[in-house]
Amino acid sequence: MSTTILIADDEVIERKVLTKKLLRLFGEEIRILEAQNGREVLDLFASEHPAVMILDIAMPGITGLAAAEKIRETDSRCSIIFLTAFDEFTYAKKAIEVHALDYLLKPCDDKELADAVQEALRIARGVAAGREERTAGHLSGTPQTVTETDSEKSGQSSQQARMQQFIEEHFMQDLAVADIASAMGYSEAYFCKLFKQYFGKSFVSYLTDYRIREAKRLLASPEFSIGEIGNFVGYPDPNYFAKVFRRVTGKSPSDVRQELI
Numbered sequence: 506m507s508t509t510i511l512i513a514d515d516e517v518i519e520r521k522v523l524t525k526k527l528l529r530l531f532g533e534e535i536r537i538l539e540a541q542n543g544r545e546v547l548d549l550f551a552s553e554h555p556a557v558m559i560l561d562i563a564m565p566g567i568t569g570l571a572a573a574e575k576i577r578e579t580d581s582r583c584s585i586i587f588l589t590a591f592d593e594f595t596y597a598k599k600a601i602e603v604h605a606l607d608y609l610l611k612p613c614d615d616k617e618l619a620d621a622v623q624e625a626l627r628i629a630r631g632v633a634a635g636r637e638e639r640t641a642g643h644l645s646g647t648p649q650t651v652t653e654t655d656s657e658k659s660g661q662s663s664q665q666a667r668m669q670q671f672i673e674e675h676f677m678q679d680l681a682v683a684d685i686a687s688a689m690g691y692s693e694a695y696f697c698k699l700f701k702q703y704f705g706k707s708f709v710s711y712l713t714d715y716r717i718r719e720a721k722r723l724l725a726s727p728e729f730s731i732g733e734i735g736n737f738v739g740y741p742d743p744n745y746f747a748k749v750f751r752r753v754t755g756k757s758p759s760d761v762r763q764e765l766i
Contacts, residue, residue, distance in 0.1 A: 512537060560573060
């Protein structure tokens, strides 16, 4: 069954380009609805109940933020991805928290878009299956995660080092922007702006790349099955793990394991 995604942007060309990208990336996995303002977002949400929403922040009338705030009054599970520009962050960070999955900057990077939507689809499938969001299991005897030394971190800002440490400690769990932003004491939008400046990519893209790097490292250890490794790095569904792994690396986990062992 396909997952419904609602795309909202007052620029029709922006919507069509985004729709085309998503259909190319995910094909029959998704069904796309379009809205040109916040009022249409609320109407379509009430009638169609999309599991994923990609919302432009600045739209005439009811903004994307205002629509998301209204939706959050009754639905805490749908994944919200905001599209924004740097000059909108001052406005965005004043809004109440809506627990967005990610904030993507215009023009939207294709990889960041793919990472965010794929994570949203994973969450949507978990909700549809009737399970609460889970914490991944721990592998007994798993090699320690490779982290930067204190001396290497000394050249970074303390904020950047804290962000990186948080990810290293929690990457195996379900982790959204709201979680790390709250831990850092920032609004979601402001955190995303800082994160992009520090690391050169969105939070979800960085998290995905980090998980896959850890998976590749563990694949060199034959005592762990591919399913166990996927579960450890935050992907308990082996099929989903294989799909993300192949999209990021261009190879399957089993192919990489054969190269490493």
